[in-house]
Amino acid sequence: MTKILMVCLGNICRSPLAEGILKSKLSPDTAIVDSAGTANYHEGSEPDRRSIAVARKYGLDISNLRGRQFTVDDFDVFDLIYVMDQSNYQNVIRLARDEEDKAKVEMILNLVHPSQNFDVPDPYYGGDQGFENVYQMLDEACDIIVNNLK
Secondary structure (H helix, E strand, C coil): CEEEEEEECCCCCHHHHHHHHHHHHCCCCCEEEEEEECCCCCCCCCCCHHHHHHHHHCCCCCCCCCCCECCCCHHHHCCEEEECCHHHHHHHHHHCCCHHHHHCEEEHHHHCCCCCCCCCCCCCCCCHHHHHHHHHHHHHHHHHHHHHHC
16 A cells, blocks of 8 residues: 655645645555655644645545644655645655665656656645635646556
């Protein structure tokens, strides 16, 4: 069974959306999917209401997810760690203990645009369209993850 972690800054916008999208595309006996933030601003908080709303628009319920901070132990638990932007990447890599840890970390949009290191923009300070755009980006990347797992 593959264990996959989605990581953004606060774990209330992008990474819970990615978690919910990927979980909806995989059976629970294929993979374990979780999410975390590089910061502890929103530990224990539910996803942003706009993330919940855009997920609900596509038939997903992510309202039960709760924010948590990424820890070094996540390298031991997860096989694949997808980060949303360059800042998240640097913050996670800084905690890596060795090359094996580093090899688990990838920018999620590199699945769609190999080696381009495009960021999934943080929609927190924007409007609803930003959350829609992020949903579409993550949906496309999650389709690739599913195909890669087959």
